[in-house]
Amino acid sequence: ESNENLPLLLDEYRRYGRQMIMPEIGFDGQLRLKRAKVLIVGAGGLGSPAAAYIAGAGVGTIGIIDHDTVEHSNLHRQIIHSTSKVGMSKVESAITYLKDLNPNPTYIPHVQALTSANALPILTPYDLILDCTDHPSLRYLISDTAIILNKPIVSASALRTDGQLIVLNDPPGSGPCYRCIWPNPPPASTVTSCGEGGILGPVVGVMGVLQALEAIKLLSRPAPPEQKTTSMTIFSAFPQMAFRTLKMRGRRKACVACGEPADAKDKITKEAMEKGLIDHIAFCGTSAPVGLL
Amino acid sequence: ESNENLPLLLDEYRRYGRQMIMPEIGFDGQLRLKRAKVLIVGAGGLGSPAAAYIAGAGVGTIGIIDHDTVEHSNLHRQIIHSTSKVGMSKVESAITYLKDLNPNPTYIPHVQALTSANALPILTPYDLILDCTDHPSLRYLISDTAIILNKPIVSASALRTDGQLIVLNDPPGSGPCYRCIWPNPPPASTVTSCGEGGILGPVVGVMGVLQALEAIKLLSRPAPPEQKTTSMTIFSAFPQMAFRTLKMRGRRKACVACGEPADAKDKITKEAMEKGLIDHIAFCGTSAPVGLL
Amino acid sequence: MGEEATLPITVEFSGGLELLFSKQKTHKVQIPASDPSGKPANVGFLVGWLCDNLMVDKRKDMFVMDGTVRNGILVLINDADWELEGEDEYVLEKGDNILFVSTLHGG
Amino acid sequence: MGEEATLPITVEFSGGLELLFSKQKTHKVQIPASDPSGKPANVGFLVGWLCDNLMVDKRKDMFVMDGTVRNGILVLINDADWELEGEDEYVLEKGDNILFVSTLHGG
Numbered sequence: 132e133s134n135e136n137l138p139l140l141l142d143e144y145r146r147y148g149r150q151m152i153m154p155e156i157g158f159d160g161q162l163r164l165k166r167a168k169v170l171i172v173g174a175g176g177l178g179s180p181a182a183a184y185i186a187g188a189g190v191g192t193i194g195i196i197d198h199d200t201v202e203h204s205n206l207h208r209q210i211i212h213s214t215s216k217v218g219m220s221k222v223e224s225a226i227t228y229l230k231d232l233n234p235n236p237t238y239i240p241h242v243q244a245l246t247s248a249n250a251l252p253i254l255t256p257y258d259l260i261l262d263c264t265d266h267p268s269l270r271y272l273i274s275d276t277a278i279i280l281n282k283p284i285v286s287a288s289a290l291r292t293d294g295q296l297i298v299l300n301d302p303p304g305s306g307p308c309y310r311c312i313w314p315n316p317p318p319a320s321t322v323t324s325c326g327e328g329g330i331l332g333p334v335v336g337v338m339g340v341l342q343a344l345e346a347i348k349l350l351s352r353p354a355p356p357e358q359k360t361t362s363m364t365i366f367s368a369f370p371q372m373a374f375r376t377l378k379m380r381g382r383r384k385a386c387v388a389c390g391e392p393a394d395a396k397d398k399i400t401k402e403a404m405e406k407g408l409i410d411h412i413a414f415c416g417t418s419a420p421v422g423l424l
Numbered sequence: 425e426s427n428e429n430l431p432l433l434l435d436e437y438r439r440y441g442r443q444m445i446m447p448e449i450g451f452d453g454q455l456r457l458k459r460a461k462v463l464i465v466g467a468g469g470l471g472s473p474a475a476a477y478i479a480g481a482g483v484g485t486i487g488i489i490d491h492d493t494v495e496h497s498n499l500h501r502q503i504i505h506s507t508s509k510v511g512m513s514k515v516e517s518a519i520t521y522l523k524d525l526n527p528n529p530t531y532i533p534h535v536q537a538l539t540s541a542n543a544l545p546i547l548t549p550y551d552l553i554l555d556c557t558d559h560p561s562l563r564y565l566i567s568d569t570a571i572i573l574n575k576p577i578v579s580a581s582a583l584r585t586d587g588q589l590i591v592l593n594d595p596p597g598s599g600p601c602y603r604c605i606w607p608n609p610p611p612a613s614t615v616t617s618c619g620e621g622g623i624l625g626p627v628v629g630v631m632g633v634l635q636a637l638e639a640i641k642l643l644s645r646p647a648p649p650e651q652k653t654t655s656m657t658i659f660s661a662f663p664q665m666a667f668r669t670l671k672m673r674g675r676r677k678a679c680v681a682c683g684e685p686a687d688a689k690d691k692i693t694k695e696a697m698e699k700g701l702i703d704h705i706a707f708c709g710t711s712a713p714v715g716l717l
Numbered sequence: 718m719g720e721e722a723t724l725p726i727t728v729e730f731s732g733g734l735e736l737l738f739s740k741q742k743t744h745k746v747q748i749p750a751s752d753p754s755g756k757p758a759n760v761g762f763l764v765g766w767l768c769d770n771l772m773v774d775k776r777k778d779m780f781v782m783d784g785t786v787r788n789g790i791l792v793l794i795n796d797a798d799w800e801l802e803g804e805d806e807y808v809l810e811k812g813d814n815i816l817f818v819s820t821l822h823g824g
Numbered sequence: 825m826g827e828e829a830t831l832p833i834t835v836e837f838s839g840g841l842e843l844l845f846s847k848q849k850t851h852k853v854q855i856p857a858s859d860p861s862g863k864p865a866n867v868g869f870l871v872g873w874l875c876d877n878l879m880v881d882k883r884k885d886m887f888v889m890d891g892t893v894r895n896g897i898l899v900l901i902n903d904a905d906w907e908l909e910g911e912d913e914y915v916l917e918k919g920d921n922i923l924f925v926s927t928l929h930g931g
């Protein structure tokens with residue numbers, strides 16, 4: 132019990148020493164990481180490396196939500212799972228790995244799909260949401276819920292040889308949301324999953340590691356920057372590896388989620404979400420099974 | 425034994441399907457990966473993610489060399505090790521993890537330090553060397569040995585919030601070597617290790633994943649590009665995450681390793697290496713212990 | 718026909734859109750400096766011009782719908798969201814870089 | 825003294841070198857257009873000028889040694905290795921970007 136009075140355990144000083152000696156983190160930043168609660172939505176190609184580095188860095192509470200089980204076809208890129216875990220729920224497999232990497236954080240398993248019906252209660256306890264999902268409907272659902280709950284999102288995606296990353300609603304109340312950037316979903320016929328289109332492991336891996344980096348930066352900083360412009364990082368592995376930083380728009384005044392739509396009835400509110408009036412799957416126009424990959 | 429006649433096992437089709445359906449890899453690229461032999465020098469912050477994605481992708485033979493053992497202070501960034509492996513050799517810990525991720529590759533442990541005396545025989549069997557080390561003397565040693573043996577190198581490094589990546593001697597015989605880019609080592613007093621300077625986990629992590637990407641691209645391609653310029657990728661995590669691609673020089677005609685020095689006696693030859701005449705530690709002017717981090 | 722003034726610009730495709738354009742990510746093109754009505758070429762005009770002159774794949778609805786770039790494609794003018802630059806009304810200048818990014822959803 | 829012509833350029837530091845220069849990675853500076861002997865300012869002159877005018881940390885040997893940039897620092901002229909551009913003899917032009925990268929060795 133005496134440990135309760137120490138801000139950091141001796142084991143934590145040993146583990147985090149290499150990052151605590153950096154002025155960008157420091158002792159105060161490490162304490163902020165310890166007090167932080169992160170939800171990782173999707174324990175797949177993005178969520179695997181993101182969870183590993185977030186747990187390694189000592190974020191105090193880490194929730195993971197995924198309804199899927201580990202398959203052989205995951206293992207070229209979902210590197211926190213393993214052959215001996217095939218058939219196990221990805222959440223359980225992930226937490227088994229993470230506890231051995233770092234036993235100090237509190238790990239919260241959510242072995243279920245994220246839906247319009249459960250998103251509000253599931254996201255509520257967390258400070259930051261990592262969108263590591265595989266479908267537009269989930270990306271809109273996470274964004275709408277995070278806007279209602281006033282939480283930032285680190286969102287990434289990958290397909291074949293390309294990746295994209297953007298930090299949304301940061302700081303909460305000022306940065307754009309997913310709908311500000313993409314007010315309307317793409318036609319369902321143009322949406323390709325990693326299962327259909329293919330994916331190179333290190334491509335999705337690099338995007339997941341960069342999500343962890345943005346999460347650690349956001350959670351350890353003393354305060355949000357005063358003037359923050361939103362940028363999107365895009366990555367392409369071929370022909371030459373190339374990253375590019377794009378300057379994105381700010382909030383859309385008439386955004387149905389974070390703004391004031393012309394018709395107030397269009398506003399996505401907590402009440403509308405709770406009453407089940409917001410159907411993200413229908414909005415994205417797909418009847419295909421929606422999964423977290 | 426019937427499997428011996430099949431180019432790929434059924435398990436391999438399942439595992440690598442998501443990358444084999446991509447034209448950049450394809451069936452032939454997967455076979456080239458399976459036939460390839462990679463040596464990862466250093467099972468630390470760079471080597472951990474590099475090894476995970478290289479093993480996941482199905483590279484057929486993977487050697488790992490490191491003389492170090494797992495410590496708690498490694499685990500925020502060396503994500504293939506774990507708390508239960510503290511005290512174990514990093515090579516053994518890494519191979520235990522990799523075998524569970526993908527049992528198909530042949531893993532070759534080298535539990536020892538890479539030195540001027542053993543580098544030639546150790547590197548000889550491999551097609552590609554990943555430099556995941558932590559000291560200039562090892563970087564020159566790896567480069568000199570790879571030039572003598574005609575092998576390409578994927579070299580990365582990281583410190584604090586920054587990272588660097590370069591592919592050397594690619595294709596063998598034409599791209600620059602480490603000495604072409606850096607003919608002389610930095611003053612020993614200016615060399616900072618991750619232990620002294622600190623390191624953020626995802627910073628070294630992203631560089632290691634990019635090493636795996638460059639390795640997979642190099643090993644799976646049908647032939648080297650006809651005209652290849654050498655570029656160096658530099659990464660900075662703060663204040664805004666930023667990657668930059670720098671156009672580097674080609675081979676230096678008078679390079680003592682890959683070129684023709686003015687005085688032929690200066691040339692680093694296989695014979696000179698074998699006779700122990702090339703002292704990389706003295707060249708780098710340090711008396712500090714040289715380790716693979 | 719007399720000489721037509723042209724404008725040299727760079728057009729780039731990312732996120733898989735290059736598959737519709739000869740699998741080539743970067744195109745240096747010379748576009749007409751004015752549209753058929755004589756107005757200076759803007760991004761809206763460029764989008765139509767690309768469909769007619771650069772697109773190899775015939776599935777135009779993978780790129781345009783209802784007269785503009787389809788949902789799920791971001792347009793960047795010199796690496797800035799086109800909404801910061803006037804969207805399709807932005808008048809092109811010599812040397813501009815126009816990047817079309819197909820949004821990815823995989824993970 | 826009459827007016828001195830100056831040249832606006834961008835100087836950047838990476839890999840930890842920024843610690844010697846007010847911890848600031850990017851500096852927009854106006855340097856004299858000619859060196860004291862009247863020759864147009866080149867990169868060699870710039871290195872000395874940075875030591876005298878921009879360096880805060882007094883450990884000059886972390887940046888220069890024997891009259892030039894020390895071993896282990898790469899110099900990039902508009903993102904190309906200075907050895908491709910004439911090294912310290914490269915004559916600076918308005919708007920040039922000069923990047924100094926300290927080589928990292930950690931892993």
Ligand SMILES: [Zn+2]
Pocket residue numbers: 307308309310311312382383386387388389390
């Ligand atoms: Zn919005």
Ligand SMILES: [Zn+2]
Pocket residue numbers: 600601602603604605675676679680681682683
């Ligand atoms: Zn050389």
